Amino acid sequence: ETGVTQSPTHLIKTRGQQVTLRCSSQSGHNTVSWYQQALGQGPQFIFQYYREEENGRGNFPPRFSGLQFPNYSSELNVNALELDDSALYLCASSSNGYNEQFFGPGTRLTVL
């Protein structure tokens, strides 16, 4: 059984650019959630996707958007990057109706 994978591992962008982060969910899971973890903080919920539809969103601006594909993999897109977007971005997958979420290793985004 393959766990949750994320790519890339690290990424450096400049302010104003756009970035796409990718996540492959664990086998058998149809729900993907994205979290932002700033340095020294706990993860903050960005949004969740279930069967290709957004299923809940945290307090993040519209320039944070996502997508889920028929194979349940997911993308997180961030437009007009700001310095404060520098963080570890975590993806977690789960089966709908079940609360246990399994996390990927994260993507470290640095915005200069």
Added chain:
Amino acid sequence: AQTVTQSQPEMSVQEAETVTLSCTYDTSENNYYLFWYKQPPSRQMILVIRQEAYKQQNATENRFSVNFQKAAKSFSLKISDSQLGDTAMYFCAYYTGTASKLTFGTGTRLQVTL
């Protein structure tokens, strides 16, 4: 809104000793779940233990156990026989189906020493 508070930013324990990490939460919900996650320097968030709010019995997983006090909204993690591999950030998290998200505390950095 639900909040999770971890009041111990850092803790240290000697190998083979027992340590307890504290967590309190605030919610108006009656049905919810609580979790402890471990995040080692490798960054991967690993589930340590989970507790369903409707269950009175405290969850245990090998050396890890919780003390769940629903009325007090308290959910502490006890690690027995601490091992060097337990060194990590520990996050308490709350989940309710109505929000479909995990709400995390700010974490406790645990250092296990020889």
